[in-house]
Amino acid sequence: MDLSFLVVQFLSGLASASSLFIISSGLTIVFGVTRIVNFAHGSLYMLGAYFAATLIPRLLDLSYGAPSFWAGVILSALAVGVLGVVMEVLLLRRIYRAPELFQLLATFGVVLVVQDVVLQAFGPQDILGPRAPGLRAPVEIMGRRFPSYELVLIAAGPVVLGLLWLLLHKTRFGVLVRAATQDREMVGALGVNQALLFTGTLFLGAFLAGLGGALQIPKAPATARMDLDIIAETFVVTVIGGMGSIPGAFLASLLIGQLQAFGILIFPKITLVLVFLLMALVLVVRPYGLLGRPEAPAGAHAAAFGTPLRPWSSTEKGIALVVLAALLALPLLGDVYLIKVATEILIFGLFAFSLHFLIGTGGLVSFGHAAYFGLGAYGAALALKHFGVPMELALPLAPIAAALGATLFGFFIVRLSGIYLAMLTLAAAQILYAVAFQWVEVTGGDNGLVGVWPAPWASTRLVYYYFTLAFAAAAVLGLRHVIYAPFGYTLRAARDSELRADAVGIDVRRHRWLAFILAGAVAGLAGGLYVFLKGSIDPSALSIPVSVDALTMLLLGGLQTVMGPLVGAAVLHSLKDQIMPLTELWRMMLGLSIIAMVLLFPKGLVGAFEAARERFAGGGR
Amino acid sequence: MTLLAVRGLCKTFGGVVAARDVSFEVALGELLALIGPNGAGKTTTFNMVGGQLAPDAGAVVLHSQEITDLAPREKFRRGIGRTFQIAQTFLSMTVAENVQMALISCAGETRAMASDARRLHREEALEILAPVGMAHAADRPCSTLAYGDVKRVELAIALASRPKLLLMDEPTAGMAPRERAALMELAASIARERRIGVLFTEHDMSAVFAHADRILVLVRGEIVAAGSPDEVRANPRVKEVYLGETGVAAAERARRAPP
Numbered sequence: 001m002d003l004s005f006l007v008v009q010f011l012s013g014l015a016s017a018s019s020l021f022i023i024s025s026g027l028t029i030v031f032g033v034t035r036i037v038n039f040a041h042g043s044l045y046m047l048g049a050y051f052a053a054t055l056i057p058r059l060l061d062l063s064y065g066a067p068s069f070w071a072g073v074i075l076s077a078l079a080v081g082v083l084g085v086v087m088e089v090l091l092l093r094r095i096y097r098a099p100e101l102f103q104l105l106a107t108f109g110v111v112l113v114v115q116d117v118v119l120q121a122f123g124p125q126d127i128l129g130p131r132a133p134g135l136r137a138p139v140e141i142m143g144r145r146f147p148s149y150e151l152v153l154i155a156a157g158p159v160v161l162g163l164l165w166l167l168l169h170k171t172r173f174g175v176l177v178r179a180a181t182q183d184r185e186m187v188g189a190l191g192v193n194q195a196l197l198f199t200g201t202l203f204l205g206a207f208l209a210g211l212g213g214a215l216q217i218p219k220a221p222a223t224a225r226m227d228l229d230i231i232a233e234t235f236v237v238t239v240i241g242g243m244g245s246i247p248g249a250f251l252a253s254l255l256i257g258q259l260q261a262f263g264i265l266i267f268p269k270i271t272l273v274l275v276f277l278l279m280a281l282v283l284v285v286r287p288y289g290l291l292g293r294p295e296a297p298a299g300a301h302a303a304a305f306g307t308p309l310r311p312w313s314s315t316e317k318g319i320a321l322v323v324l325a326a327l328l329a330l331p332l333l334g335d336v337y338l339i340k341v342a343t344e345i346l347i348f349g350l351f352a353f354s355l356h357f358l359i360g361t362g363g364l365v366s367f368g369h370a371a372y373f374g375l376g377a378y379g380a381a382l383a384l385k386h387f388g389v390p391m392e393l394a395l396p397l398a399p400i401a402a403a404l405g406a407t408l409f410g411f412f413i414v415r416l417s418g419i420y421l422a423m424l425t426l427a428a429a430q431i432l433y434a435v436a437f438q439w440v441e442v443t444g445g446d447n448g449l450v451g452v453w454p455a456p457w458a459s460t461r462l463v464y465y466y467f468t469l470a471f472a473a474a475a476v477l478g479l480r481h482v483i484y485a486p487f488g489y490t491l492r493a494a495r496d497s498e499l500r501a502d503a504v505g506i507d508v509r510r511h512r513w514l515a516f517i518l519a520g521a522v523a524g525l526a527g528g529l530y531v532f533l534k535g536s537i538d539p540s541a542l543s544i545p546v547s548v549d550a551l552t553m554l555l556l557g558g559l560q561t562v563m564g565p566l567v568g569a570a571v572l573h574s575l576k577d578q579i580m581p582l583t584e585l586w587r588m589m590l591g592l593s594i595i596a597m598v599l600l601f602p603k604g605l606v607g608a609f610e611a612a613r614e615r616f617a618g619g620g621r
Numbered sequence: 622m623t624l625l626a627v628r629g630l631c632k633t634f635g636g637v638v639a640a641r642d643v644s645f646e647v648a649l650g651e652l653l654a655l656i657g658p659n660g661a662g663k664t665t666t667f668n669m670v671g672g673q674l675a676p677d678a679g680a681v682v683l684h685s686q687e688i689t690d691l692a693p694r695e696k697f698r699r700g701i702g703r704t705f706q707i708a709q710t711f712l713s714m715t716v717a718e719n720v721q722m723a724l725i726s727c728a729g730e731t732r733a734m735a736s737d738a739r740r741l742h743r744e745e746a747l748e749i750l751a752p753v754g755m756a757h758a759a760d761r762p763c764s765t766l767a768y769g770d771v772k773r774v775e776l777a778i779a780l781a782s783r784p785k786l787l788l789m790d791e792p793t794a795g796m797a798p799r800e801r802a803a804l805m806e807l808a809a810s811i812a813r814e815r816r817i818g819v820l821f822t823e824h825d826m827s828a829v830f831a832h833a834d835r836i837l838v839l840v841r842g843e844i845v846a847a848g849s850p851d852e853v854r855a856n857p858r859v860k861e862v863y864l865g866e867t868g869v870a871a872a873e874r875a876r877r878a879p880p
Contacts (some may be wrong), residue, residue: 308715308762311739331752483735489738493711493722500709503671504723504778505697506731515734 001581009261011141015150017257018157019212023230024237024249026208032181032244036092036103037419040110042231044206047114048213049222050122051076053129056217065478066134073217077210084206084265088199092483094599096198099417101252101365105555106598108131111227112591116584118308126224156215160208161250173200181244184561197246228544232430235423236275240282242292244420251290258269270363273433279427308585309484309562320563323473327469331462340533341577346472347530349569352553353476354522359554361483364414364514367422368429369523369550371409372402374542376524377531378436378443381452385468386442391455395528402524403517405432410516414509419497429537429542436539448538452531468529480562482518491515552590553598624818630669630679630863632662632842639665641842643679647786650816652809654823654833658863662842662856663822664706667790671703672696683786696728702784706791708775710763716774717759720746723781746781747755752811753777757794776808787812789821792830803823805832830854838863 015413027041052131056072087110095103135152138145168174176197182188188194213222217272235255241248258277288294306512312320355369377399383389388395407429416424436443443449453459458467494501494508501508531537549572557568580586624716625647632640647653652862655663670681672693681689683699691699711719722772724742725731735807750756753773758766763774772792781788792808793801805825809832812819823829829836829850836853838846840863 307764308713308718309739404878484737484739485735486725486730486733486738486741489714489718489722489725492713496711496713497709499673499705500694500711500775500778502673503697503703503709504782505694505726507694511731 004144007142008144008146009265010258011146011154012150012214013258013261014157014254014392015257016155016260017152017253017567018155018239019216020216020233020373021157021250021253022160023209023212024234024253025160025242026205026212026251027234028238028241028244028246029164029177029208029584030201030205030367031238031318031419033177033184034092034096034198035184035236035419036096037100037423038092038205039104039107039211039231040087040114041205041234042227042229043111043114043193044084044209044360045213045230046118046224046227046559047083047215048076048210048225049129050118050213050216050354051079051210052214053120053127060130064133066132069130069132069405073211073214076214077207080210080213081203081207084202084209085199087206091595091599092202093195093198098598100361100422101551102598104292104367104422105548106196106595108544109591109594109598111585112594115224115227116588116591120585122222124224124458127222128221133452135218147219153215153219157253157454160211160555161246164246169206171274174198177201177204189479194400228430233275233426236279238289239420239427240279240289240425242286242289244293245289245291247287248291249359262276272431272438276431277426279424283412283415283420283424287420307560311484319609324473327473331465336461339461339465339602341574343461343468343533344530344577345528345570345573346465347533348549348553348573349566350472350475350529351526352550352557352565352569353479354519354526355550356554356559356562357479358515358519360493360559361488362491362512362519364512364516365418365422366413366425366519366547367551368425368427368547369519370542370544370546371425371429371432372520372523373527373530374429374432374436374537374539375405375520376402376527377537377541378449379524379538380528381449381531383441384452385449391453391458395525395532398528398531399521399524402527403521405521405524406517406520410513410520414512414516426544426547429544429547433542434464436542443539446539448536450536452537453535454532457530459496464533468533471525471529475525476566479518479522483562486512487511547590548594550596552597554598555594622649623647624651624684625820625828626680626682627666627670628680628682630666631677632665632669632674633677638662638842640669640676643839643842643844645837645844647820649785649818650813651834652812652819652821652832654821654829654836655690655839656823656826656829656836656863657839660841661839663839664790665842666839667788667820667822671701671788674754678848697782697784698783700782700785701788702779702782702786703788704772704775704779704792706792708768708771710755710771710775710778713762713766715744715762716750716755716766717746719763719774720749720777720781721759723778727782727793749777749781750774753780753807769804772796772804773807774803776811780811783815784817787817787819788836791822791824793823802831808832815839833875 023041023045027038030036030038030041052073055076056069059068059072062068087444091106091110095106120614132149132152135149137148139148139151168178176187176192180197189412205572233256235253237249240255241250241252255278259274259278260271263274267274282290327342332337351373355366358364358366358369359506380394383394383397384391384583413424413428415422437445439445454464489507490511494506494511498508527541530541553568553572554565556571557566583589624747628644628853630640630643643666644655657663665674672691675690679689679849680687682693683701686699688696688699697750707811714722718739718806721738721742724745725738728742730741746771747756749771753776755777757769758770763771766774789808793804794802805828808819811817833867835848836850837844838853838859845855847860848856856877
């Protein structure tokens with residue numbers, strides 16, 4: 001390994017750092033002012049890439065030359081900026097005061113919508129972009145060839161940083177952005193037109209995302225998967241740099257760019273693991289990122305239970321018994337397909353229930369719960385495929401594998417709270433996703449593992465249904481019992497008031513860690529049951545959409561009820577089963593439904609219910 | 622007998638000195654009030670004693686054991702209960718459950734997963750709620766209480782561990798005048814009866830001068846006066862920097878000015 005190689009590697013690290021910074025700066029500016037983590041930032045980046053890949057060739061046809069190319073880049077970014085404005089006016093404006101969970105979910109709804117729109121508008125194929133005129137030939141650096149376009153990218157990062165500095169320090173808009181980042185309430189109190197400020201900020205943020213996407217085009221094609229690929233990286237950058245800090249984002253981009261450039265030499269398969277280690281290290285030393293500031297404690301919590309827990313009334317006990325009896329009797333209908341769907345609902349209900357334990361009882365809004373579902377599934381599948389362990393032993397390994405993963409990730413995750421916590425859970429899940437995807441020898445990569453079938457005695461749909469029902473019912477009732485036990489009360493105490501919990505002797509962090517492990521184990525059990533139902537597992541089980549499905553189930557069932565997630569799982573999964581085969585636009589429908597739910601119940605279903613009751617009481621007087 | 626000894630506490634935030642060489646002692650059964658204008662460093666001092674904030678220098682000694690750098694939860698286990706300026710309770714629980722939660726923590730049962738939390742320590746919780754006058758509301762959700770009652774519940778939580786030292790940061794802030802006097806009266810009588818040392822901050826001077834055994838006056842992070850209520854009331858420096866700062870004095874001067 002000679003010096004010239006290291007230099008070239010360093011330069012390509014700088015180039016990817018530049019791209020990463022341009023995208024992340026947009027996310028961090030938007031967060032600083034609006035306090036919303038815009039999940040759809042990756043979608044805006046993807047749109048920038050698609051716009052550029054289709055627009056620039058046309059401009060080059062009109063007049064070939066560098067001006068056309070760069071005009072195309074800027075025009076694409078501007079178009080994305082306008083879409084950012086549309087998004088602010090139609091959606092974000094309505095959810096500034098909503099709990100973080102709802103903000104993340106609503107913007108994820110936009111991700112789903114954009115995915116289907118892109119598919120409809122640009123087709124399923126990757127679109128290769130043109131090379132930049134004048135920058136097609138590589139340059140020679142210390143005897144090695146280096147793409148000249150990457151040199152432009154290296155310069156682009158600092159240029160954007162400089163322009164942003166000028167914008168933020170020399171213009172009225174910039175001063176307002178900085179002021180709002182420090183104290184949004186005060187800026188409002190001073191009579192600043194907040195609507196205009198926020199719209200402007202979204203334009204800037206979206207413009208930067210679009211710019212990042214457009215600049216990427218000569219290097220890599222526009223693909224339909226780039227939105228979620230980039231968002232995890234962007235989250236990592238903003239968390240390491242400190243939310244809302246532009247210099248922090250720059251610093252973090254440089255670190256990650258170099259880490260990836262050199263990490264690939266040491267651990268070619270798992271550079272993402274290095275990135276996670278860096279993030280973990282930074283967060284342990286500086287929980288608010290390198291250049292971030294501590295957040296004021298978040299006000300609204302999505303799961304704030306207004307009312308104390310009550311034991312089941314006799315009616316509720318009756319309902320539970322009827323439901324259980326119905327589930328036991330379901331196979332009498334003799335419909336094999338129905339039994340399969342019901343088994344799936346039981347598994348997803350259990351998965352959603354474990355997430356609800358974490359969010360509702362623990363107050364830990366996880367956006368990457370699929371990680372533990374997937375760990376369980378892979379754990380059982382790997383034991384069976386690689387070590388020939390029978391199902392009876394492989395299935396118990398599922399919750400154990402998931403609990404081990406939750407122990408490791410949870411150690412870092414519970415050090416954070418609020419939005420940082422949500423982003424770290426998501427990043428952890430994305431890293432596992434990447435490992436499952438890239439470590440082909442063990443996980444089978446994209447194809448996953450196949451032929452993971454249950455033991456012969458449990459292989460019929462009917463037996464496996466009862467098998468799943470037994471595990472799911474036991475786990476749900478067990479976890480419900482924990483909610484009512486001192487451990488559950490302790491978690492709720494820490495959720496209601498960390499200060500008070502600490503002052504009565506509760507080690508908040510340790511209890512949250514245990515809750516994370518427990519919820520992870522139950523999710524892992526669900527994953528284990530899932531893999532033996534399907535007979536196979538692939539990385540999509542760990543992906544963001546699976547995490548979001550579980551969150552949607554909670555939202556549907558109502559965050560404030562203990563058994564709500566089971567209802568939500570039943571509703572969402574049945575809808576999916578019925579509607580998905582009928583339409584190509586399932587994701588768009590799901591996304592729009594999530595957005596509609598968030599907008600209709602911005603304070604959760606309890607809030608909506610109480611508002612309705614107040615209105616009713618007011619009208620009666 | 623000295624219960625709490627605070628020695629030379631210092632804390633700066635950036636360039637602002639919030640506490641400079643703050644030293645005092647609290648005896649068993651003694652009520653010590655910490656007063657001073659806004660920004661004097663009362664809450665900072667308080668949080669350093671309670672463990673919410675780490676001091677730059679100095680020591681906090683409870684029963685001749687140094688506890689300076691312990692976390693709040695560890696200080697709680699050594700016998701320090703506290704209430705907050707803005708009452709901190711578990712709003713999703715009933716009044717009794719709030720106290721039961723503290724008792725569960727005292728008993729080291731927070732990780733138990735088998736028992737039913739609502740049945741644990743309920744009798745004891747009711748006994749603790751009786752003296753603060755909240756036993757009748759034991760099963761009401763804490764979120765439905767008036768703020769004055771929330772403050773009483775918070776006091777009950779703080780007393781649940783039978784603390785030796787009680788820290789009360791502005792116990793009557795945000796309450797109606799009549800409730801203020803009653804709550805202060807209640808806290809003082811419980812403290813004297815159980816020989817609990819109390820350190821409290823307060824802006825309501827009638828509460829301070831009616832109940833404190835001794836008063837410390839803090840200005841810009843420094844103790845400028847200390848002594849019995851009478852001594853402090855008569856202290857010219859205190860009049861100048863704190864009591865005299867009130868608008869009343871300014872109004873007096875303005876009225877006496879020639880037309």
